[in-house]
Amino acid sequence: MTAVLAERIGRADRAQCRMHRDSELAAWHTLLASIEGDEWTRRTVCDEWDVADIAGHLIGQAEDVNRMLSFPRRYRKAKRVYPEVVRIDAHMMVQADEHRGTPPAELRVLFDQVWAKATRKISKNPELFRRVSLSMEGFDDVRLSLGYIQDILLARDLWMHRDDVCQALQRPFDAGPYAVDLVAQVMYDVIDGPYWGDRPAVELELTGPGGAIYQLGRDEPVGRASVDAVAYMRTLSGRDDAPVVTGDPAATEAVATCRMPF
Numbered sequence: 001m002t003a004v005l006a007e008r009i010g011r012a013d014r015a016q017c018r019m020h021r022d023s024e025l026a027a028w029h030t031l032l033a034s035i036e037g038d039e040w041t042r043r044t045v046c047d048e049w050d051v052a053d054i055a056g057h058l059i060g061q062a063e064d065v066n067r068m069l070s071f072p073r074r075y076r077k078a079k080r081v082y083p084e085v086v087r088i089d090a091h092m093m094v095q096a097d098e099h100r101g102t103p104p105a106e107l108r109v110l111f112d113q114v115w116a117k118a119t120r121k122i123s124k125n126p127e128l129f130r131r132v133s134l135s136m137e138g139f140d141d142v143r144l145s146l147g148y149i150q151d152i153l154l155a156r157d158l159w160m161h162r163d164d165v166c167q168a169l170q171r172p173f174d175a176g177p178y179a180v181d182l183v184a185q186v187m188y189d190v191i192d193g194p195y196w197g198d199r200p201a202v203e204l205e206l207t208g209p210g211g212a213i214y215q216l217g218r219d220e221p222v223g224r225a226s227v228d229a230v231a232y233m234r235t236l237s238g239r240d241d242a243p244v245v246t247g248d249p250a251a252t253e254a255v256a257t258c259r260m261p262f
Helices: 014-034 037-041 051-066 070-081 087-099 104-124 146-168 179-192 229-236 249-257
Strands: 133-136 139-145 202-207 212-216 224-228
Touching (some): 014 146, 014 179, 070 087, 139 146, 202 229, 202 249, 224 229
Parallel strands (some): 202 224
Antiparallel strands (some): 133 139
């Protein structure tokens, strides 16, 4: 199989992103309905968050879409409450904080309500609004448009956090019908963005659900590496710093050390 470069992936359009988002929301509806009792308080890989906190954070993500002043209010609060934490991470912590203690039945209903509204709003936002861009603390040379954040990053966040919850509950993770597309959008960012940096070009085989073969870097590859696709998404997002990457040493080192905002 030929390795894929960024130009062969392309950026998913709004209709595709809507399908990705809708699919994840349906999967989350089923997952939340299945969580019982002390499963809500199981710790996850996301720092100090438990399962309920992840649901609260995701509800907060939708609220920030639905209410114009929600994001700036929380962003200011984040600096005050968590001054030592990277600002965007602190903002997410505030999202979780504001929903902590909400009864599970209310979390389920609220999740469906706010995301139904958010995903409709995202699909209707005018192009001028979508072009507004924000800087990313910790990645000084990165600016993200609202269109990219709402179309690409939110679906990615829903997908990755669903894996977090499944791991915490010791359940298998169903990567879903759009796993290949979601992973491809991550790889597009790695290939086409600043995250690969000065690492040498490599050929990377992602295996399992969402898998494909990609060339990272524009030069002649120095080697080939292989890693499970979902596991590598966890590595890129900073959740797992010890991925099981096999292959040529120079390639495995380059692959294992790359990070990007999720």
